[in-house]
């Protein structure tokens with residue numbers, strides 16, 4: 370593949386990242402090696418000093434992982450990417466790369482339960498404060514959430530499980546007015562349905578565990594940099610990127626690697642080195658197999674999501690349906706703007722009869738299975754209030770857009786007709 374050509378997403382899913390040379394394996398090899406051999410200590414020393422690029426230890430970098438990170442970066446239209454062991458690790462490193470003890474971050478309140486816990490509990494314990502804002506808040510309310518020590522803004526393109534749509538332009542504008550980057554978790558939309566960088570986001574994160582893998586086979590995460598945020602314009606805000614890193618022989622990331630490379634190089638050389646949350650090359654290989662069919666699969670996930678959402682919204686046993694593809698949905702307009710080709714296969718809805726009825730409905734399903742997982746080839750469903758979001762009180766649940774009767778239904782790649790028949794019988798059997 371020629372790297373300087375503007376290939377379509379369908380082509381990038383297949384061809385980006387790994388390009389074999391003459392006589393090399395056509396499928397991306399799994400470099401199952403912890404370490405790499407050098408002729409002289411001097412050669413290796415240059416790598417340690419980041420003077421030349423190359424590999425020395427898989428905890429920092431591995432060729433297989435780098436091929437896959439490059440593919441995801443190409444799909445997102447970014448300049449650099451890094452794989453992590455999980456989506457949680459990607460979220461943590463994406464924020465920790467620019468914020469530390471004594472800093473503050475503004476986050477949408479409608480986020481994944483694990484992310485909420487990471488921010489509100491664990492990172493708070495590390496000295497980073499978070500202010501959670503309603504994603505539908507006014508520009509003034511959003512503006513008021515910033516403090517002098519704010520270092521980043523965070524949100525999810527399509528929130529899991531609330532399915533609210535982030536007004537990326539509104540959040541990017543506010544972030545940039547305060548001289549900080551917007552980090553967007555693009556897990557549910559995938560770069561097939563939305564590329565947040567085109568709307569002003571600066572950093573994108575993924576749980577590749579979801580649609581990118583798509584087959585429930587490998588936990589993983591990814592961070593991609595747009596290469597557009599000018600860290601050097603705010604050296605007092607981002608000393609980690611703009612002043613010498615003593616742990617790397619005084620390298621200044623913005624000077625040495627420029628806008629397009631500073632953020633990911635720091636995340637790799639410093640944070641991955643110290644936290645060690647690398648993705649295994651085996652998992653990167655599986656993730657890559659998934660991405661090869663991503664654009665084909667996303668179409669079907671969205672078709673099934675739309676069909677199921679339409680069926681549910683006409684059913685008397687269902688009190689409400691949340692899916693931005695429904696014309697009456699609160700986020701229909703934002704969906705049309707940011708996700709014109711479809712959002713995802715996940716539909717949230719309320720079962721008439723509340724929490725108990727929701728649990729009974731799920732038990733009655735024959736095709737869809739109860740799983741914490743989501744965004745998979747196999748249809749699965751979950752009751753967040755009693756599982757993933759159980760650490761939240763009612764007020765926090767409400768702020769996150771999760772009601773006690775909410776069922777998260779993740780449409781897989783099966784026949785929509787079969788899925789609807791399964792839902793119909795499960796609703797009909799509620800006592």
Ligand SMILES: *Cc1c(COP(=O)(O)O)cnc(C)c1O
Nearest residue numbers: 455456457481529556576578589
């Ligand atoms: C699942 C998920 C995560 C966490 O990813 P893991 O791979 O499970 O660690 C983060 N964000 C979103 C939107 C998710 O759905």
